[in-house]
Amino acid sequence: MSVMGAPDGRGRFGEFGGRFVPEALVPACLELEAAFTEAWADPAFVGEFHETLRLFGGRPTPVTPLPRLSERLDLRVYAKREDLAHTGSHKINNVVGQTLLTRRMGKGRVIAETGAGQHGVATATAAARLGLDCTVFMGEVDTRRQELNVFRMELLGARVVPVTSGSRTLKDAVNEALREWVTCVADTHYCIGSVMGPHPFPWMVREFQRVIGEEARAQLEDLGVGVPDVVVACVGGGSNAAGVFAGFAETRARLVGVEAAGGSAIGHGAPGVLHGMRSMLLQDEFGQIEEAQSISAGLDYPGIGPEHAHLAAIGRAQYVGISDDEVLAGLTLLSETEGIIPALETAHAVAWIANAAGRELAPGTTVLLNLSGRGDKDVAQVRALMRGDG
Amino acid sequence: MTTLDERLVGVRDGGRRALVPYLMAGARPDWTRLLQAAVAGGADVLEVGLPFSDPMMDGPVIQEAALAALAAGTTLDSVCAELGALDLGVPLVAMTYCNVVYHYGLERAAGRLRDAGVLGVILPDLALEELGEWAAVCDAGDLATVLMVAPSTPPARVARLTARSRGFVYAAARMAVTGTAEGLGDGAAVLERVRATSTMPAYVGIGIASPAQARAAAERADGVIVGSALVRRVLDGASPEEVESFVRDLRREIDAT
Known part of the structure; x- marks a missing residue:
């Protein structure tokens, strides 16, 4: 494997990575892995990704x-x-890629987590451009600290859900987005905000x-x-x-x-x-x-x-x-x-x-x-x- | 075959639908007393939660219980020490998350749990593809790895999951995290897929909250798991007698099938 090439078949980078999710989410991760692999090898998708980044991003x-x-x-x-x-x-690069992929998979909705609100605003932005429904999970503490970003997301047509579990910050927003994804995985893509989460997310986000x-x-x-x-x-x-x-x-x-x-x-x-x-x-x-x-x-x-x-x-x-x-x-x-x-x-x-x-x-x-x-x-x-x- | 497999096949062969109440270890100082109450109410198996800070598969009720348990200083060691001192007379199955056992060390955790009388473990965030090392440790140590089948699991994958599960197959009644809901959800369909691939006992859980739901589940399943509805009562201060009484209500409806 070349340095920063594709991870192995289990989504591992050396001993790290993998896919540690409830069974309910495994089929969605497999579907996403297949969809991304196919899209990323398709010149039409890659072309639209780069053109969107040029004309919009x-x-x-x-x-x-x-x-x-x-x-x-x-x-x-x-x-x-x-x-x-x-x-x-830089958040726009990832969300443009993931929302285009969401549409390609035939899903009409994205959910996302956000800490300060940067990824949430970017997701709401990219979702608005493609006409996707968008819900953003944000720790209640962060919704108060970053009130203006909450308003920005709402201006962009997204729904912001304050997360009141755990420490009420970013890590809990991720937990809540994962819990929500379990309930709606058939028609919803989880637009994760960084090179983290289960395979293929760390690899896919890095590629975008x-x-x-x-x-x-x-x-x-x-x-x-x-x-x-x-x-x-x-x-x-x-x-x-x-x-x-x-x-x-x-x-x-x-x-x-x-x-x-x-x-x-x-x-x-x-x-x-x-x-x-x-x-x-x-x-x-x-x-x-x-x-x-x-x-x-x-x-x-x-x-x-x-x-x-x-x-x-x-x-x-x-x-x-x-x-x-x-x-x-x-x-x-x-x-x-x-x-x-x-x-x-x-x-x-x-x-x-x-x-x-x-x-x-x-x-x-x-x-x-x-x-x-x-x-x-x-x-x-x-x-x-x-x-x-x- | 693990000891848990033998015990649960024994329950089924005895003509009994298993009732599996879930309780969070350490959520209250008297939590072991609540386990005893659940047994007195008619539990066949007890599912015991070991708290984790970030329980991805759990809804608000069990999250709250986990945070209460952690705030009280609950650890894998403290739970095993208390469980080891009990003689409950029914099999114990622990539910926790990967990081708790990974951090403790897989072999060490399996040994510690088994020594405390735990016969099976559910790690909901350990997907089949990542199961290998833990499954090998558990098989070697007579600890059953209970796997979950979800409504979203494709049929071909159901067969792989049931083949690898030990003790029972956990049939998730809906696409949701733990909590309370109405009806049996997708439980019947999931059970059907499990039955098509395996003769292992199949238990239904996720969103089963009332005696009526437990009865509907028991009409199709070999066992019924009730978690959040019970834990809610515990968090609201139910006495051991009240816990026993709720479990007895569940028992009565299950036995009426």
Whole structure:
């Protein structure tokens, strides 16, 4: 198996992945696996996917040199501008792919989970475009923290269901979406938001996000940079990182995934089974899942996509943690030097680059930052944090 | 053949439809007393939930019970210690999720459960394709791996599931997580598919909440599983006598078939 190729027949990336779901959902996962495999080999489907991303999704997104940040850090930093994609992040790539596939499977409805609301808004957007019915599960705590995103989803015609079970955040929204899917699997697709869940989701979502890495690879060639020394992306479930890593997995580029220190499944987790997959998970000594704690709702997840767990295990990618305090400094740094306000999630990756500059990143190192999302959604929270009342 | 297979074939050969109440271990301090009450009310088998933080196959009632049990410090070890001290006289089947036994270690978990008198285990998130290692450990340790057949299971797959199940086949009456519902749902159709492939005892569960539903289920199945309706009563503070009385109501209707 090539690095970041297809998983094995059981959906495994090394020892991680698989399909750990109730029997009621197994036929749907098998159906989805067959449908995706067939669609992804069909030039007509792939063509419609890329055309939709071009005409609707704002692709290709540019690679932007970051000269003032580079000078400050004594590096050569480039950003892949997923913040410029429709809905403000890389999430659109995945939902365009999954909603087209939903229609191809003859299903008229999608359900999704969301944490901060980015994936929920993206799903509602793509569903509206294809006329699919859409229901989004969101932890009750998050519906209050991200009230405007709830309204955005409703504007787009989606129904938002506040989840009151468990910790009432992202992991419980996933549980609730899975429980709902059991009841309606015949006519409904579960549009999962990251490279997680049972096979084929981690593989399928990575393939829909692969466009990030493939574009960036070609764009860096055009800029005369070639293969960068380092590719850096933030990681919650890990879809933007998987997408950009996929374009560079077979190169000499060093791959760095930046987790929230309080949600560091690779750094502090242990192998386990959750949400249909075997991966690295934050859990206590009895195997009960622990809640992640992060300034950024998008990284507030106790697990990580199984392929990342595998890339870490084989040493192909490295995963590091960044604390909440460092994140704000990263956000400010990119805003002031380059005129780009990144999402709090992305600011983790910026912060790692800033920390590593002059230490493990030698002067002149070329770095590709996957600028996964824009910071507009976080501005009110950042203001509160900077005033000390966050 | 595992001990659970022998015991449950024995129940059926005795002309009895099995009643399987489900209770969550540790949901209340007196939970073992509730197990005894269920046996006194006429249970043939007890399904005991081991709490997990993220129970994907469970509805709100059993989720609530799991969180209460976890908040009280319930663990696989604490449950086994309490169960091991009991002599209930009926087979015990544990229901939990993969991560609880994976984290404990498969062989170690199987051994600990079996030593505590547990004869079978249901792991609803362990799909057939992932069953191999756990099934081998259980077969070696005389612990039955009970598998579920769903309304969505295609016929060819039903045969593979029933061939691999031990003790009984869990026929899910509907496309839903655990909870309370009306009627028998798809239970009759699922049972028919199970019967077409296997002579193993087939028990119906998921959404069976009332004595009347239990009776309708027992008209077709070898056994009936009642979980959320009972656990709701436990969470609402039912006394052991009230638990016994509800189980007896179920028993009476099942025996009337």
